[in-house]
């Protein structure tokens with residue numbers, strides 16, 4: 392059985408990742424693929440327990456170090472229980488956030504040493520890196536305004552302040568520049584239909 396494909400969607404709050412992850416899953420199913428649509432933090436029962444403590448509560452509830460360890464603990468469970476088995480049977484896996492969120496949130500925006508994150512990543516993700524990462528780019532204020540309209544649930548990271556979210560946007564852009572073989576920047580400041588058209592073009596070009 393051919394290994395499936397692994398696509399991750401990354402970017403700041405309210406950029407449209409979850410909206411487009413659902414659309415991409417539908418479109419790939421329509422052309423006949425088995426699709427596993429999942430998310431981080433979370434995606435497996437154990438990782439969803441960790442999600443609860445990561446996305447709720449006060450913005451400063453965890454230090455960047457503790458946050459990174461919790462994220463990679465959740466990611467390890469998610470990979471072993473859901474992502475790796477799905478890829479092994481040939482499914483296409485779409486994850487709404489993955490390891491670049493650790494690099495951007497705890498690293499670029501949170502100030503954690505990138506070498507620490509890369510050490511965790513080698514041990515936990517290893518060879519199972521995404522085949523394609525779509526990085527949604529939107530001014531931080533616009534994303535936060537969209538996210539605020541969504542309500543107060545799971546809003547811990549939204550509470551980290553404007554400067555944090557500006558560093559986050561720059562952090563994601565830097566990841567895209569550093570890994571052009573894997574990452575494509577998506578201009579998220581457009582209608583949902585226009586964003587999806589761009590994504591579908593990129594997915595066909597890169598993974599056809």
Ligand SMILES: Nc1ncnc2c1ncn2[C@@H]1O[C@H](COP(=O)(O)OP(=O)(O)O)[C@@H](O)[C@H]1O
Nearest residue numbers: 404405406407408409410537538541581582583
């Ligand atoms: N292209 C878009 N233009 C305007 N609003 C959007 C767009 N895409 C999503 N939204 C809306 O913005 C909010 C955040 O979208 P969502 O997909 O949940 O973002 P994310 O998962 O990146 O935080 C939702 O209310 C959604 O309906």
Ligand SMILES: [Mg+2]
Nearest residue numbers: 408409410487
């Ligand atoms: Mg979302």
